[in-house]
Amino acid sequence: METLRVSATSRPNAIAGAIAALLRSQGSVEIQAIGPAAVNQTVKALAIARGYLVNDGLDLCAQPEFVKLDVQHEERTALKFSVLAQPLAVPLPVSGAK
Numbered sequence: 001m002e003t004l005r006v007s008a009t010s011r012p013n014a015i016a017g018a019i020a021a022l023l024r025s026q027g028s029v030e031i032q033a034i035g036p037a038a039v040n041q042t043v044k045a046l047a048i049a050r051g052y053l054v055n056d057g058l059d060l061c062a063q064p065e066f067v068k069l070d071v072q073h074e075e076r077t078a079l080k081f082s083v084l085a086q087p088l089a090v091p092l093p094v095s096g097a098k
Contacts, residue, residue: 001026001028001029001030003029004019004022005031006038006041007033008035008038008040008041010038010041015031015041015045016044016045016046016047019046019083020049020052023049023084024053024085027085030082031046031080031081032067032069032079032080032081033079033081034071034077042081046060046062046081057088058086058088059085059088059089060084060085060086061084061086065079065080065082066080
C-alpha cells in the first residue's frame, strides 16, 4: 500500500489527485499527517478526492487511527488514514444542482 505524507503546507487539490489516482490503480492508500493543520489538509483532500472519483463509479472509505512515528530520532504521534476504494452505492449530488 502506498503511503502519502501530508504537511500543513500541502495543497489539498494535489493530494486529492494523488489519492484518486492511487485508489483507481491500487484500490487503497495510506495517508499520514502530523499536527492539526496537516490533518485539516488531509480531510479537505479526502472530500475533494470523493468528487474526483464519482465519474468512475467509486467512493472512498477512510479509517483514521493514531500511530507513533520516528521523526528524526524523536517519537511523534500522527494520524494515519487507511483509505479504500469501494463501489459508489448511491450517486452523489452534483455541486450546484437543484
